[in-house]
Amino acid sequence: MSAPYLCPNCKSNRTRFNIIEQHVKPVKLNPQTGDIVEEFDQSNLEPFHLAYKGPTYKVQCGACGLVEEEISFIKRAEFSN
Structure with missing residues (x-):
């Protein structure tokens, strides 16, 4: 987060942004109720539970x-100069 940003949608905003920090919480849900049955740690996932690999x-x-990955805002700023 030490690069200039430019919104790729409105193409005018260079100063006002919200940084959204994502915290991953792997869970297993009850298929009928949607209640959390079990919570996992990233290191002890079940064999068919893929680890989160997003930003x-x-x-x-x-x-x-507009909500996007940080790289979209950085690249738009680079190409606008």
Whole structure:
């Protein structure tokens, strides 16, 4: 988060953003009720439970509300110069 941003949607916002930190919580749900049956740690997942491999952070434009991966905002700023 030490690079300039430019919103790829509204193409005008360079200063107002929300940084969204994602915390992964692997769970097993009851298929009928949706209640959490079991919580897992990333290191002890069941064989058919894939580990989350997405971004740690997402960014929301403070002007138009677009939510994307941080790289989208960085690349838009790089190409606008």
